[in-house]
Amino acid sequence: MNWRTPALIGGFLFSFISANVAFAQNTKDYVLGPEDKLKIAVYEWRPARNEAYEWSALKGEFTVGPDGMLSLPLIGQVQVAKLKVADISSIISDKLQSKFGLTQRPDAAVEISHFRPFYIVGYVNRPGSYEFKPDLNALQAIAVAGGLFRPESNLNGYRRDNITQTGDLQVNRLELMQLVARKARLQAEIDGSQKIAFPPEFKTLKPAERLESVAAEEEKLFNSRMVSLQTQIESLTQVKGLLLKEIDAVKTKQVTQDRQVELAQRELEGVNTLASKGLAVSARQISVEQMVAQLTSLKQDLKLTEIRLRQDVSKADRDMQDLRDTRRMEDLKVLQEVDANIQKIRRRMAVNEELIDNGQADMSRRMRNGQTDTSLPAVVAIDRVVSGKIQQTLADASTKIMPGDTIRVLKLPSDSEDQAAN
Numbered sequence: 157m158n159w160r161t162p163a164l165i166g167g168f169l170f171s172f173i174s175a176n177v178a179f180a181q182n183t184k185d186y187v188l189g190p191e192d193k194l195k196i197a198v199y200e201w202r203p204a205r206n207e208a209y210e211w212s213a214l215k216g217e218f219t220v221g222p223d224g225m226l227s228l229p230l231i232g233q234v235q236v237a238k239l240k241v242a243d244i245s246s247i248i249s250d251k252l253q254s255k256f257g258l259t260q261r262p263d264a265a266v267e268i269s270h271f272r273p274f275y276i277v278g279y280v281n282r283p284g285s286y287e288f289k290p291d292l293n294a295l296q297a298i299a300v301a302g303g304l305f306r307p308e309s310n311l312n313g314y315r316r317d318n319i320t321q322t323g324d325l326q327v328n329r330l331e332l333m334q335l336v337a338r339k340a341r342l343q344a345e346i347d348g349s350q351k352i353a354f355p356p357e358f359k360t361l362k363p364a365e366r367l368e369s370v371a372a373e374e375e376k377l378f379n380s381r382m383v384s385l386q387t388q389i390e391s392l393t394q395v396k397g398l399l400l401k402e403i404d405a406v407k408t409k410q411v412t413q414d415r416q417v418e419l420a421q422r423e424l425e426g427v428n429t430l431a432s433k434g435l436a437v438s439a440r441q442i443s444v445e446q447m448v449a450q451l452t453s454l455k456q457d458l459k460l461t462e463i464r465l466r467q468d469v470s471k472a473d474r475d476m477q478d479l480r481d482t483r484r485m486e487d488l489k490v491l492q493e494v495d496a497n498i499q500k501i502r503r504r505m506a507v508n509e510e511l512i513d514n515g516q517a518d519m520s521r522r523m524r525n526g527q528t529d530t531s532l533p534a535v536v537a538i539d540r541v542v543s544g545k546i547q548q549t550l551a552d553a554s555t556k557i558m559p560g561d562t563i564r565v566l567k568l569p570s571d572s573e574d575q576a577a578n
Contacts, residue, residue, distance in 0.1 A: 186290075188236050188244070189560055191272035191496050192220045196228075198248060200262040211262060214248070217269055221492045222499045229485050231255070241266050271559045273500075277507055278514075278565035279305040279534055285504060288559040294536050295553035297563055304534055304565065318515050325508035326363070332501045333361045333370050335494055341374040342491045345381065346484055352378055385483055389476050396472040399465050406462045413455045420448045537564045 188194075196218060198211040213229040220226055224237025226244070231251045236244055248264035271288035274297065281302030298304065336358050344352045352375055359367065424444045431441045536551045539562040549555075557563065 185240065186268065186271075187238055187240060188220055188224075188268075189272055190220050190222045190224060190237070191500065192268060192559070193270040194218050194220070194226070194241075194244065195267050195269040196248070197265045198252070198262050199265075200258070201260065211252070214264075218489075219493050219496050220272075222495050225492075227488050227492045229489075241268060274557055274559060274561045274563065275503065275507060276301045276563040276565065277510060278563075279567045280565050281305050283511055284507060285500070288557070292557045293553065294538070294551045294555045294557060294563065297557050298536070298565060318512060321508050321511045321515065325505060325512065328501050328505045328508060329362050330366060332498065332505065333358070333363075333366060335498045335501060336361065337370050337374045339491060339494045339498065341378045342487045342494065344378060345487045346491070350382075351375075381483075385479060388479055392472050392476045392479075396469055399469045399472065403462055403465045403469070406458055406465065410455065410458045410462070413451065413458055417448065417451045417455055420444065420451050424448050534568060535566045537566060538562070539564065 194217070196214055196216065198214045200209045200211065201207075202209050211230070214231075218226055218228060220236055224235055226234045226236045228234060228248070231248065234244075234247060234251075236247075239247075245264040245266045248266070249261040252258065252264075253261045271290075273285040274288050274292070275285050276297055277283045280298055281304075283301060286297070286300050292300075337352075337354065340352050340354045340358065352371075354371060358371070361367065424441075424447075427441050427444045431438065536555075538549050538551050538555065538557070540547050540549065540558060541560060551563075
């Protein structure tokens with residue numbers, strides 16, 4: 157039975173089965189997901205100073221993690237999957253106003269700097285992942301991948317593609333190994349561990365001969381960063397120690413000063429008694445009063461000195477905590493990017509392995525059948541994750557593509573294959 161009934165579109169054939177699905181491509185209606193990158197800037201108008209204040213900690217590009225979470229300084233983890241850009245702006249403004257007790261909501265500007273990629277596999281010239289562009293349709297996606305694949309009349313093309321995909325797979329395997337090791341190092345820094353605990357998965361990764369060197373590189377970097385942080389904290393600890401010694405010295409002076417003030421006051425009381433009886437001159441009385449005032453003033457100065465020293469001690473404590481918090485926030489941000497890249501590499505590897513297997517199977521079949529057919533009718537199918545489940549839909553040329561879609565370009569059987577099937 158011959159099942160090839162495709163429509164001719166631009167020189168090649170598609171299955172013309174309408175999916176009847178409308179896709180919103182305007183970025184204001186775009187629903188966020190893992191691997192999307194957002195550019196954020198937050199400003200707050202401060203009437204008292206008549207100026208706009210920039211929340212610099214929140215300025216930059218942030219990546220949505222594999223779990224749909226967006227990690228933001230000062231705010232923390234925010235679930236953004238299935239939300240729109242406008243929703244994120246409101247969430248950031250509301251959280252800042254609530255957390256810091258602001259009378260006026262800051263203005264958060266959020267835009268998509270990079271969409272998550274789409275993937276295309278099967279009978280195209282350059283299968284793989286590609287950056288998504290709004291309003292992309294199936295025909296354009298195939299064009300981005302170099303158009304439909306045209307097999308050569310010999311097996312050289314298959315061998316060349318196999319070598320290329322094998323090389324890409326090896327590169328991706330090494331990159332995955334490096335990312336897994338980096339994730340372990342970042343997690344150790346975040347947890348405050350003294351050494352890196354590499355996960356059991358790390359030892360199973362290929363190429364096995366690179367495991368030791370990759371682990372050594374991350375351990376060297378881990379030790380270097382730990383020593384750097386400890387050196388800065390020790391420096392602040394020494395400053396704090398000196399300040400505490402100064403406080404002890406000031407307290408000792410305060411005891412002595414209190415004693416001097418007490419003695420001067422006694423002397424003043426005696427002089428006042430004598431003066432009331434006419435036994436002491438007023439000059440002596442004035443001199444003792446001045447001495448008491450000077451000693452009391454020095455006592456107050458010592459108290460102020462102690463307060464300033466304690467403020468410096470508190471600042472040293474805050475600086476040490478800021479160092480730890482800054483390092484942790486940096487690590488969390490990089491960890492989120494590493495997680496996203498690990499997911500991306502795994503998908504690339506899956507595509508590499510599928511292409512290698514398909515290529516080898518097709519090459520074996522052609523070697524057995526001696527086929528040199530260069531025509532290639534095709535069917536296009538789209539795999540899309542909807543509500544956590546993969547939905548498969550046949551597409552035509554105008555079907556809109558969404559970020560994260562996997563496009564499968566499937567070969568229809570040739571005439572000789574149809575005859576063999578019948």
